Amino acid sequence: QSALTQPASVSGSPGQSITISCTGTSGDVGAYTYVSWYQHHPGKAPKLIIYEVNNRPSGVSNRFSGSKSGNTASLTISGLQAEDEADYYCSSYTSSSTPYLFGTGTEVTVL
């Protein structure tokens, strides 16, 4: 598998909750708890917001949460804010020859 599958775009109104899916296989997302999520505002450095499925690094808002079921991981953003408008990428450890696999990316739009 060359990349994890994410929806190209997700949108929501301020205050709403949205969920971004990240679908892999039994050789990556389904097999390991090493799923992470990154937020990327174009022109800036990507930022780690979730690691090991559902852990937040220090300083990351608790409006971001992660989960996993089977071969699909999910990122939920609650209380959507204008500053959340960005691209989001998932990543997973994989048993294939390349240890790091990334998602196709999801553009989040705040309406």
Add this chain to the structure above:
Amino acid sequence: QITLKESGPTLVKPTQTLTLTCTFSGFSLSTSGVAVGWIRQPPGKALEWLALIYWDDDKRYSPSLKSRLTITKDTSKNQVVLTMTNMDPVDTARYYCVHTTTAQRYNFDYWGQGTLVTVSS
């Protein structure tokens, strides 16, 4: 505060060798467990992990690109250099420098802003 910054040419010709430098601050690559790597993103495509170098000079490469990549470190200068030989237009991408540690368990906690490299004659 950890920062990483990529530098290198913005345009390279096909068949040329690309040399990118990552200059970092806020940590030492001689500290046990620390690693610095490279990830790229072609326009409109997914992120792709390229290489990683550890504090003990252990090196890991993407199997699909291993024959073309070399990663080195200069601890005294706080720099990591990535070379990629035989560049092709499909290698056009934004190249990111990343920080991780063995405790991170397969994620990258700090990234540079990236540098866009275009391969064209």
